[in-house]
Amino acid sequence: MSLDLHFILFLLLRMAIAAAFVVSASVITERSGPVIGALVATLPVSAGPSYVFLAIDHDAAFIAQGALSSLPVNAATIFMALTYVVLAQRHSLLVSCGSAFAVWIAIASVIRMFDWSLTAGLAVNLIAFGICIPLLAGYRDVKMPLVTRRWYDIPMRAALVATLVAIVVSTSSWVGPRISGIIALYPVVFSSMMVILHPRIGGPPTAAVLANSAWGLLGFGMAIAVVHVGATSFGSAIGLSLALATCIAWNLTLWWNGRRKRRAA
Template sequence: MSPELAFLLTLLLRMAITAAFVVTASVITERSGPVIGALVATLPISAGPSYVFLALDHDAAFIAEGALASLPINAATILLGLTYVVLAQRHNAVVSCLGAVAVWIALASIIRSVHWTLAGGLAVNVIAFAICVPLLRRFRHVRMPLITRRWYDIPLRASLVATLVATVVTASGWVGPKVSGIIALFPVVFTSMMLILHPRIGGPATAAVIANSAGGLMGLGIAIAMINVAASRFGSTIGLGIALAICVSWNLGLWWWSRRKLARVEP
């Protein structure tokens, strides 16, 4: 088998595996309401596989440096979420999503031009969440309407995720770890949810899912920082494993806390 054919087959396999994982998670999101949906959406279901595939092709130093670039991008994602939530109250899916993505791209361009340290990446996350979390609070509680699935939903989600994986894998060899880390954190799950859910259940209900994602994104930021620290010391496998454990444990803790608060409210 030629090297070109082997690369193509491997790339297609990676795209299919990741797309299947993300589509499954997004279906769970639709059926579970905004709180559980947000916790599922903020698991590393697109960034995680992208980093795993990067780790298969690059050394631990590459992964650690990529995580350093991804950390401030997590702050850009919460600002993307805030932009969408505000726009979705009055505008359609295309305007709201494009406006949010435009903010993300602008912030990513600025982030790319800065030489980041771990402390700097953590600081910009603290500032972004301190601004966004209070502003998002009033948009979090919206009743989720019944969702009727359309024929193109799963193909659209799968194609969005597969495109991201293909871009990260093929581009990482020549763009370097910094841009690879930025691309890996592109919020493909959020944008696919915006484009698919908004036309069916309305902007406010879709915005409620995004608004509830702030807590999960905090855990994702901590996990990314841990990749930078652990990958450089213990290797990519241990670093990514610790990051995954942090994300899952953090979101389970948020779920437990939300259930406890609900139990206190109910008579």
């Protein structure tokens, strides 16, 4: 088998695996309501496979450096969510999603201009979430209508994440860890939920899923920091495993705390 054919087949396999993760997570999100859906949506179902495949091709130093670039991008994602949530209450899919995407691209473009340290990345996240979480709180409690899936939903989601993985894997060798880390954090799950759910169930219910995701996304940011520290100290495999464990533990804690409050009420 030629080297080019081997690369193409391996790339297609990676794309298929990543797409399966995202499709499964998004289906669970639709069926479980905004609270559980938000917790699932903030698991590393998109960035996780991208980073695993980067770790296969590159050393731990590359992964650690990429995580430093990914960390402030997490702040861009929460501002993207806030933009969509506010606009989706009264505006169309085109206005709401277009503005949200523009905000993410603008912030990510600024982020790529700087070399980030762990302290700076954490500080940006704390400031961003300190601003956005209180602003999103009023949009969380919306009843989730029944979602009727259409034939193109799953292929569309699979195509989105597969394209992301293809871009990350194919370009990582020549764009370097900084750009790879930014691309890997593009919010595929959020994007697919906005595009698919908004025209079907309306802006406010779709916005409720993103509004409920704020605390989960904060934990995701901590997991990115864990990737950097873990990859630097113990290697890529341990760093990524610790990050996954951080995300799961954080979201389970959020779920348990929310359940406890509902019982008390």
